[in-house]
Amino acid sequence: MSRAAKGVLVLAGDIGGTKTKLGLFRVTPRGAVRAASARYESRLYPGLVEIVREFLARNPAAPSAACFGVAGPVRDGRCVATNLPWVVDARGLARVLRLPRVELMNDLEANAWGIPFLAPGDFYTVNKGKPDLKGNAAVIAAGTGLGEAGLFRDGSELRPFACEGGHADFSPAGALQGKLWRRLTARFGHASWERVLSGPGLVNLYGFLRGAGREPRWLAVELKGAAAAAAISRAGLERRSA
Known part of the structure; x- marks a missing residue:
């Protein structure tokens, strides 16, 4: 079996103020297949390194790359988590965990990238409106904090971008x-x-x-x-x- 057919092993994570979810995925031309996953209580650990170490100890593997969606603004591969006493640094993670490549992105931006891969049955209509297939979109997720991301249409596709709209001023009405x-x-x-x-x-x-x-x-x-x-x-x- 060729390397392309066998797939590349990738470590992915969703890092939130309450929970951290990690997964190993084998990515092939036909899509991604989950090989292992686990959930951790974020505040029980001093940082992401300790969680990843525990996960890989229980699921021995040598991923080719890792990507983590973190609840907070990501600048130059570094994020000071909004609702955790953590600083997540891509270069530090790569060095300490001996991973060839580590990328960070805002967690809602990561969610936005995943929207096109959802099936129709994954959606629930809260307020039926009139779809605008040429318009932009937004992703809003209320949890430990209020995460938001936008998707702008570049003429043919929706392109996600991170924002920190949850920290915008509350504007009272009445x-x-x-x-x-x-x-x-x-x-x-x-x-x-x-x-x-x-x-x-x-x-x-x-x-x-x-x-x-x-x-x-x-x-x-x-x-x-x-x-x-x-x-x-x-x-x-x-x-x-x-």
């Missing part, structure tokens, strides 16, 4: 949102969209609105745990209020 803006500004010094639309943002919103109604005792107990945003989400999805 008196209630104005009060929320003042509360967030007083607490954090800057009211960004990420302070509203994210896991921590749900906790901020709940804390702001809690004074307008009676808080169920069971929810107050759940909110004392580490997964406060998850508890609020479950209560909302299950429409539990008492």
Whole structure:
């Protein structure tokens, strides 16, 4: 079997403030096939190097290249993670892990590159509009933070680009949102969209609105745990209020 047919082994990773997902993929002319994957709690590790070492120890392999999508701005192969006490450096990773080639990109930019490879069944329409096949597009993902990326049409294809739109100013509409803006500004010094639309943002919103109604005792107990945003989400999805 030729090298091209056998495929090139690549290490890929999605590095977020809550979790880090790694995978080994064999890339052939027919596509990429996953050989191994694992998920890690990001904050349990001092950095990405330690996670990759553990992953490769459990999945012995010699990847030809690695690419990591990191939640934060990437400049010259280096990223100071937004919601982690990590500095991720491509050259340092390549040297310490003895990888021939390491690339970094913003995690939402990486997601945007993957959009064309999704099947129709992978999509769920939230608000049906009128498609513009000549227009641009955006990817927005709320998690530990608020990730955003754009896709501009160059005449024939959509080209992803990174942005940090989640850190743009929250623009209130109406008196209630104005009060929320003042509360967030007083607490954090800057009211960004990420302070509203994210896991921590749900906790901020709940804390702001809690004074307008009676808080169920069971929810107050759940909110004392580490997964406060998850508890609020479950209560909302299950429409539990008492």
